[in-house]
Amino acid sequence: MITKAKLTETLTQFPEEFTIDELMDKLILLDKIERGNLESENQETISEGELEIEMQKWFK
Numbered sequence: 001m002i003t004k005a006k007l008t009e010t011l012t013q014f015p016e017e018f019t020i021d022e023l024m025d026k027l028i029l030l031d032k033i034e035r036g037n038l039e040s041e042n043q044e045t046i047s048e049g050e051l052e053i054e055m056q057k058w059f060k
Contacts, residue, residue, distance in 0.1 A: 002030055 010026060039045055046054070 002027065002034060006030065006034075 007027075010030060014023070014026075
């Protein structure tokens with residue numbers, strides 16, 4: 001979840017004029033980063049070895 005403070009910080013970095021698409025792209029990116037950080041903090045990630053095993057299954 002994105003906080004108001006993070007949103008305000010992000011908006012101040014934008015140029016004076018921008019499109020809604022640019023804003024949405026940035027917000028989606030921020031949300032994904034925040035989710036990834038939270039998953040990492042909660043130990044909800046997999047190891048590199050586990051990832052390699054999963055990727056091998058994808059390419060069979």
